[in-house]
Ligand code: G
Ligand code: G
């Protein structure tokens with residue numbers, strides 16, 4: 166209850182900030198996009214990671230105002246980067262929790278943030294897990310179609326850890342699969358991980374999807390993903406999640 170009270174106060178005082186982790190074009194090493202990740206700047210405890218407060222935010226519904234704040238800031242920030250850095254193609258991914266996806270206002274919230282910030286919809290990707298979608302595939306399909314109708318891109322997060330059927334995936338307006346880091350971490354160690362990643366890439370390609378390997382922590386994993394024709398990657402090897410200013414510097418840096 167203590168943390169719930171503190172979290173409520175944090176929403177009122179706006180103690181949240183956004184960190185950005187680059188999603189890199191693996192063949193060139195250039196920053197393709199960012200994943201936005203929420204952090205809580207606690208007045209005494211310092212920077213609190215999402216795993217320590219998002220479950221309570223989700224349970225209490227406080228994820229809704231937190232998510233709204235993330236959405237607004239991320240859209241404004243990336244619209245500014247597109248202008249200032251001269252990279253109109255730069256895009257950003259935002260994680261959408263179960264409660265955010267199903268609360269009934271997501272499409273309107275996204276439309277409003279895009280409108281207010283001037284960010285083009287195709288520059289905003291929404292990351293949703295299989296589990297959230299499979300809750301009710303029929304209804305999810307309608308929601309995803311509405312979001313896609315706005316022009317947003319839709320990414321399946323942690324792909325491979327859930328239970329979505331190929332048939333269901335095929336009928337959803339999905340743009341990319343994020344290959345879960347549990348598979349990437351096995352590359353070069355466990356032959357089965359390689360086979361799994363190969364299969365996911367082939368399947369994604371056949372469905373016309375982009376592929377993003379998550380959790381790349383060493384050069385061997387990056388080389389493996391490149392060999393398996395996974396175009397995009399993300400992970401500590403490339404960069405940890407960082408605040409907005411250093412994130413912008415990663416885009417302008419020469420490679
Ligand atoms: O940043 P980190 O790797 O610690 O994130 C931990 C978890 O929190 C991940 O599952 C991530 O998807 C989730 N997460 C991070 N930021 C956000 C956010 O802004 N909204 C939602 N819904 N989840 C987030
Ligand atoms: O569930 P989701 O995929 O959104 O979670 C993203 C989380 O993964 C973030 O909390 C981020 O900090 C973390 N992350 C990003 N890169 C790496 C990595 O290379 N290794 C590990 N272990 N975690 C990572």
Ligand code: MN
Pocket residue numbers: 200260292322
């Ligand atoms: Mn994610």
Ligand code: NA
Pocket residue numbers: 322323324343345379
């Ligand atoms: Na993920």
